[in-house]
Amino acid sequence: MTATMRAVVLDVPGRVRVQEVPRPTLESATDAIVRVTTAAICGSDLHLVDRKIPGMEKGDVVGHEFVGIVEDIGDAVTTVRPGQRVVASMFPACGHCRSCMRHQYRTCPSFQIFGGGPGFGDLLGAQTDYVRVPLADMTLVEIPEAMTDEDAVFTGDILATAYQGLAEGGVRRGDSVAVVGAGPVGQLAVMCAPLFGVDQVFAIDLVPERLEAAKALGAVPVDARIGDPSDAVFDQTGNLGADVVLEAVGNEAALETAWSVVRTGGTVAMIGVLYDEAWPVSAGDNWLRAVTVKPIVGDPLTHRHELLRLIETGKLDPAGIISHTMDLDDAAEAYQLFKEHRANKIVLKTGATP
């Protein structure tokens, strides 16, 4: 057994590199060590690497979307065993505290995000050959045998995030939904929308390729470069606006767009990563318009079983949005492609096999 392994780490702000780091070992009886086979790059990885979310230091390991094989388990782990192929929730939770009993896992005292930096528990990331998984019984779940890594990896974060945006947004049959940001999360929201009986879903973005991708999934594309998105949404919703808006970017411009397209009495679900952005309207404006606001950190622990089943039965095809499959060694190039919108969704393969 080698003492080191490859890992994608922050090099300088805005750039990653692959370097050798110490291989993790069990630290607690509830830990597991997972040999990573597939890891995905998420938009929030960019937020961390670009330091929109501060705290990542040179050499910190990134990544929170991963699939792998259980290599080793602590004495207290009972639900997974070595050799099983598993997908991890992007964050561990204990499963028995007050918050967990309410399915509010993000406020579990054990909450930390893989590769989220010091602000989110300083848990090492998963774009590596091996990763230590705390609270493995909750964090990991076995993947159905016939399912590919590429499909399963989405249930650990962005598919669950998109799905939760619709669920927590209170989408009802016949509703109109607007998704601000047609990146990977936005595209998955479009993909999930028919499961909620949505009548029409608008995808708003500035990037033509992303709009095309969303259109192919069934969205009405709204090119925010051409006109005011609110005109397009109001024109096609009987002048009412969207019942539910998913803000899937995480910046002030997207928040402003979200509030401009939501109907009076509608809901804005904020599924993009926000850190210190200003609110786009006054509290009074929001109150007068009776807009419900849902700040959402995706919840794989609540939704992963249904999502795995929906993938298994062919109702969801998350791997269909993958544009690039690259080697872990090429992570620096992959991040650059993703950052420049030259890739839609990238998965990194470590070369490990089940």
Add this chain to the structure above:
Amino acid sequence: MATLTSTDDVYTYIGGIFREALADPVLGPQLAASGVVLRLDYRHPDAVLVVDFPGGTVHLGPDGELPKANITLSMETELAHQYWLGRVNAAAALAKGQARAKGSIPKILKLAALAKPLFPRYEASLRAAGLDRLVDEVGVR
């Protein structure tokens, strides 16, 4: 329902009520203090009015260099006419999609409240022009 039937009438009577408002010694300063530049896009008949409250000007028509609006309201001319007769619940009209708003909702509702004393003057201007039918044959929204 009876309503203004030509763009010229819109500019004469609705444009006129804005000019009166700006010139009003009590209301004018209150409107100027709002900081609002209001664009109104009316349909059937089509008309565009840009009211620059701080600047004290009313621009009629879509042509020429218009001040940049910070609030835009779009609606049927009929709704605007009914509003100025005091027969429209502004908040409900927005919620029901009868009017479309871009900009601060609190400011829009504040303007709507400030406009209330002007309703009788609008009606009077129509009656003075012999357009009683536009007042008497209008329902309530």
